[in-house]
Amino acid sequence: MKTQLQNYFNRHISLTEAQFEEVYSCFEIKTYQKKDLLLREGEVCQHKYFIIDGLIRSYYIDDKGTEKITQFAIENWWVTNTESFALQRPSNINLQAVEETTVLRIKKDDLDVLLVEIPALEKFFRIVAENMVIAIQRRYGFYMKMNSKIRYEHFVEWIPDFAQRVPLYMIASYLDITPEYLSQLRKG
Amino acid sequence: MKTQLQNYFNRHISLTEAQFEEVYSCFEIKTYQKKDLLLREGEVCQHKYFIIDGLIRSYYIDDKGTEKITQFAIENWWVTNTESFALQRPSNINLQAVEETTVLRIKKDDLDVLLVEIPALEKFFRIVAENMVIAIQRRYGFYMKMNSKIRYEHFVEWIPDFAQRVPLYMIASYLDITPEYLSQLRKG
DNA sequence: CTGATTTCTTAAGATATCTTAAGAACTTTT
DNA sequence: AAAAGTTCTTAAGATATCTTAAGAAATCAG
Incomplete structure (x- = not known):
């Protein structure tokens, strides 16, 4: 847990042990059950999340009432709604655990202090x-360049892991294809 | 010129006069004629550009030989190909002056040094x-949510200035609409 | 001012993708 | 193992958008 975050920091910068301790002390461990929301549309996003284990999706509900997925995030990814977090504006998306997910999260205020100190x-x-x-x-x-079929094939090839962990209709949504049409594509 | 850059820095951080001088000394003034390329597909992007005056587009040529515009940038915007610049990989896009354009540009190497010093x-x-x-x-x-007509209307409303400075077919390309179809939309 | 190039429009037929509606196949809960 | 909920498939008709081809209008260069 601690090491996982430390390794990630060490990829890009070097922190002394003491500095890392200070950083780490600002993080809070949280576990979300499948379908729990980390952030709800309309709320102001107060946290940046570092995913220890699990899978988060970012989505909104369009005018027809359909869920549109804008992002997936897994182990060792940072996730937040940048616009809401940075500008402290109401979020236009939801963040939700697709599986049981453990994160380390840090509050905006704490991060702002840390950025000054370190x-x-x-x-x-x-x-x-x-x-x-x-x-x-x-x-x-890639999305703009390619048609639905190629987008899907690319997705499965690129992150085969996902095809296992995420229901097909969510992949469809992420690729901006209807599940019905994706079904057709998979046939022929 | 100098002040324009200084003002931009001051929006987000405060630099002493001496620090700004050091920063400024790393920038080079350049003027590009209409249609000049700042960066060519396949080259590694060596500069970050701050636009003093003018208009830059970022585009690539798709498999059918059609230009696809991915971004416009105007006065007081930073522009580069982030992927190529940060990772020092061959660029997959061109950067081109749409009008005569004056920029302040900084080399990657110089920027890296500056980041350490300041x-x-x-x-x-x-x-x-x-x-x-x-x-x-x-x-x-927005693109994903809206249909072609709304994308176009939004674009014109949002940055009316652009509709003047950029030929229609470039707006079409940016909005991922064929110029023919955009013509239809504008009629009815 | 004239020819050359660039930009914009029109219209008809083609196509990728969506919509709707229904049911089948799974998975989870009781 | 039945019930309830979730996920996936099928198929037919609808629609947004593209393609092609051509010419009109505007702008630029000599």
Whole structure:
């Protein structure tokens, strides 16, 4: 748990043992049951979450009442609603545990203090944010370029693990395909 | 020019006059003519650009030979290909001046040095990166939710300036609509 | 001012994907 | 093991958007 977070920090910056202790003391361990919400549409997002184990999805309900999944996140990923967290505005998405999920979470206020006390963290979160930009651009770039069938094949190939852990209709939603049409695609 | 950059830094962090001078000395002024490329597909992106004046687009050529625009950037925006710049990989997009455009640009190597010397810059670029995440998510979130007609109307309403400065077929490309279909939409 | 290039429009037929509705196959709970 | 809930499939008709091809309008270069 502790080591898992420490390893992640060490990927990008070096913290002294004391610094890491200070950082770690600001995190809280939480376990969510399947279907529990970490963040509800309309609330202001107060936490950044580091996933120790499990699977989180980010989704909203569209005007027709259909769930639209915008992101999945698994072990060793950071998750939050950046817009709501950074600007302290009401969230337009829900964060929900797809499986039983354990996270380390940190409050915005605590993080703000830490960033001042340990400037190396600025670098860390700059890199995390840049990686997020890269990931999102790759995702949508691919999405825009490819048709439904290729999107699905790519998804299964790329993260075969997901195809196991997530029901098909959620993959469909993430890929912006109706489950019915995905069914057709899988046939032929 | 100098002030414009300084103002932008001051939005998020405070630099002493001396620090700003050091920062500024790493930037180079460049003017690109209409259609000049700042970055070519396949090259590794070596610069971050701060636009003083003008308009830059980011685009690639798809398998059918059609230009697909992924981003526009104007005065006071930062632009680069984050993936290529951060990971020093070949770029999958072109950056091109849509109008005559003046930028302040900084080399990756120089920026890396600056970030070490002036840690406050880490915070600055963390915030810039977070804002980019927010902007991209808003953009694609909206894109996914809305149909072509609403995307177009929103675009014109949101940045009316653009509708003047950018040919219609580029707006179509950015909104992922064929120019022919956009023509139909504008009629009825 | 004229020819060349770039940008925009029209219209008809083609296609990817959605919608609706229903039932089958699983999975979890009792 | 029955009931209840969740997930997946099938198929037919509907629709948003694309493709192709052509010409009109506007802008740029000589």
